[in-house]
Amino acid sequence: xxxxxxxxxxxxxxxxxxxxxxxxxxxxxxxxxxxxxxxxxxxxxxxxxxxxxxxxxxxxxxxxxxxxxxxxxxxxxxxxxxxxxxxxxxxxxxxxxxxxxxxxxxxxxxxxxxxxxxxxxxxxxxxxxxxxxxxxxxxxxxxxxxxxxxxxxxxxxxxxxxxxxxxxxxxxxxxxxxxxxxxxxxxxxxxxxxxxxxxxxxxxxxxxxxxxxxxxxxxxxxxxxxxxxxxxxxxxxxxxxxxxxxxxxxxxxxxxxxxxxxxxxxxxxxxxxxxxxxxxxxxxxxxxxxxxxxxxxxxxxxxxxxxxxxxxxxxxxxxxxxxxxxxxxxxxxxxxxxxxxxxxxxxxxxxxxxxxxxxxxxxxxxxxxxxxxxxxxxxxxxxxxxxxxxxxxxxxxxxxxxxxxxxxxxxxxxxxxxxxxxxxxxxxxxxxxxx
Numbered sequence: 001x002x003x004x005x006x007x008x009x010x011x012x013x014x015x016x017x018x019x020x021x022x023x024x025x026x027x028x029x030x031x032x033x034x035x036x037x038x039x040x041x042x043x044x045x046x047x048x049x050x051x052x053x054x055x056x057x058x059x060x061x062x063x064x065x066x067x068x069x070x071x072x073x074x075x076x077x078x079x080x081x082x083x084x085x086x087x088x089x090x091x092x093x094x095x096x097x098x099x100x101x102x103x104x105x106x107x108x109x110x111x112x113x114x115x116x117x118x119x120x121x122x123x124x125x126x127x128x129x130x131x132x133x134x135x136x137x138x139x140x141x142x143x144x145x146x147x148x149x150x151x152x153x154x155x156x157x158x159x160x161x162x163x164x165x166x167x168x169x170x171x172x173x174x175x176x177x178x179x180x181x182x183x184x185x186x187x188x189x190x191x192x193x194x195x196x197x198x199x200x201x202x203x204x205x206x207x208x209x210x211x212x213x214x215x216x217x218x219x220x221x222x223x224x225x226x227x228x229x230x231x232x233x234x235x236x237x238x239x240x241x242x243x244x245x246x247x248x249x250x251x252x253x254x255x256x257x258x259x260x261x262x263x264x265x266x267x268x269x270x271x272x273x274x275x276x277x278x279x280x281x282x283x284x285x286x287x288x289x290x291x292x293x294x295x296x297x298x299x300x301x302x303x304x305x306x307x308x309x310x311x312x313x314x315x316x317x318x319x320x321x322x323x324x325x326x327x328x329x330x331x332x333x334x335x336x337x338x339x340x341x342x343x344x345x346x347x348x349x350x351x352x353x354x355x356x357x358x359x360x361x362x363x364x365x366x367x368x369x370x371x372x373x374x375x376x377x378x379x380x381x382x383x384x385x386x387x388x389x390x391x392x393x394x395x396x397x398x399x400x401x402x403x404x405x406x407x408x409x410x411x412x413x414x415x416x417x418x419x420x421x422x423x424x425x426x427x428x429x430x431x432x433x434x435x
Contacts (some may be wrong), residue, residue, distance in 0.1 A: 008139075011425070014424055017185050017424075020184050024177050024180060025193070025196050028077065028177055028193055029196065031070075031076050032073075032078040034077075036075060036166045038152055038153075038154060038160075038163055039074045039163065040150065040152070043150060043151055045073075046147070046149055047144040047147035050142075050144065050147050072143070073133070073142075074135075074138060074163070075169065076170040077174055078131075078170065079166050079170065079174075080193075080197060081178065081194055084171070085194075087120075087123040087216070088128055090120045090122060091118055094198070101115065105216065111268075121176065127167065127171035128164065128168050129165045131163070131167035131168055132164050139151075139155045145172040147375055149357070171361075174193065177189065178192075181193075186421055186423075187416060187417035187420050190408070192413065195413040198410055214252065215425070225408075227407060230406055231381065232415065233409065234266055234267060235268040235411060235414070237265070237267075237366060238263045238264060238266065239264040240263055241262040241264065241350060241351055242260075242261050243259070244342060244348065245347050245348045246256045262339070262392075264367060265394055266374045266377065267378065268334060269330050269333075271405060271408045273375070274408060276325040277318055277321035278318075278405065281317065284302045285302055285306060288302045288303070307327045315386050318386075319379040319382075319383050322379040323375040323378075326371060326374060326375035327375065336360040336361075338354070340359040340363060373388075378408070380404065
C-alpha cells in the first residue's frame with residue numbers, strides 16, 4: 001500500500017492534483033482561523049473556554065462541526081459548507097416536486113449545470129439568513145449562554161451588516177474552493193472540505209478524553225477502531241440484483257447478450273438522514289432561545305428532554321427521525337419504476353421477473369427490506385456516542401471523534417477519495433492500493 005502511495009506521488013499529473021487539493025485545504029483552514037471584522041477575538045476565546053467548562057449544549061454544534069469550529073469563533077468562514085449542503089438537499093428534493101427541475105435532471109450535462117447554478121443562488125440566500133441569525137444571537141449575548149463578555153463590542157447596524165456580508169462572502173469562497181478542488185484536484189471538493197473540518201477537531205477532542213486517564217483514552221481508541229471497521233464493512237455492503245440484456249440487431253451489428261447487476265447499497269441514503277434528524281432536534285431549542293424567558297413549560301421541556309443528549313427522550317426521538325428520513329430520502333432519490341423502464345427500454349430484465357411493472361414491484365420489495373438494516377445502522381451509529389458523553393469533556397455527541405455524524409462522513413469521504421486515486425492510478429499501472 002505504501003508503494004502505491006509512492007507511485008501516486010511520483011506520477012507528475014497525479015502529484016499535481018494531490019498538491020493542488022492540499023493547497024485548497026490549507027487555504028480553507030487558514031480562512032477558518034481569521035476572525036470577521038468587528039469581532040473581539042480575545043472575548044470569543046474566553047467565551048469558548050467558559051462554554052467548554054460549563055458543558056452546555058449548543059444548538060449549532062452540527063454546523064460548528066462542519067465548519068471545523070469556525071462558527072463559534074465567528075471567522076470569515078464561520079458558516080462552513082453547511083449552506084451549500086442544505087441547498088443541494090433542497091434542490092435534490094425539489095426535482096421530485098417541480099416538473100421543471102425533473103426535466104432539467106433528464107437533460108444531461110446542460111440540465112445539471114442549470115441545477116448547479118440554482119444551487120449556488122440558494123446557497124447565497126441561505127448563507128445570508130444563517131449569518132444574520134448567528135450575528136443577531138451573538139449581538140444579544142445568546143450565542144454563548146454563560147458568557148457576559150461582548151463578542152461584538154461595537155454593535156451598530158453598519159458593523160453587524162459588514163459581518164453578515166463577510167460571512168456570506170466566505171461561504172461563496174468556500175463553494176468556489178470546493179468546485180476548484182473537484183475539477184482540478186482529487187475527490188469531491190465539498191466532501192473533502194467537510195472531512196478536513198471534522199478531522200481538525202479530533203486532536204482537541206482527543207485531548208479532552210486524555211484528561212480522564214490513559215486507560216480511558218486507550219479504550220476509546222479501541223472502541224473507535226471497531227466502529228470504523230464496522231462502518232467501512234456496512235458502507236461497502238450492497239445487494240447485487242442480476243440483470244441480463246437480450247441480444248438485438250442494430251444495422252448489421254449485434255448488441256446486448258451481456259450479464260451485469262444492479263447494485264443496491266445497504267446505506268442508500270448516506271449521511272443525509274442524520275443531518276435531517278439533527279437539524280429538526282435543534283429547532284425547538286432555537287425557538288425556545290428566541291422566545292427568551294417567556295417560553296414557560298415548553299422551554300423547560302426542551303431543556304430537560306431535547307437539549308440533554310443523554311436523555312432517553314432525545315435518543316428515542318433521534319433514532320426515530322433517522323429511520324423515518326432514511327425511508328423518506330431513499331423513496332425520493334431511487335425510483336423503481338424509472339429503473340424498470342430504463343431496463344425495459346434497453347432490453348434488460350431480471351431473471352425470473354417479467355419486465356415492466358413486475359420488475360418495479362420486485363425492486364421496491366428488495367429496496368424496502370434492505371433499507372431497514374441501513375436505517376437501523378445509521379441510527380445506532382448516530383446515537384451510540386450519546387452513551388459516552390461523560391468522557392468527551394464537551395457534552396456533545398457530535399464532538400465524539402469515533403461516532404455519530406463525524407465517523408460516517410469521514411469514512412465515506414475517505415473511501416470515495418481512495419477509490420478515485422486508485423482508479424486514476426490504475427489507468428497508468430495495474431496494481432492499485434490493494435494487491
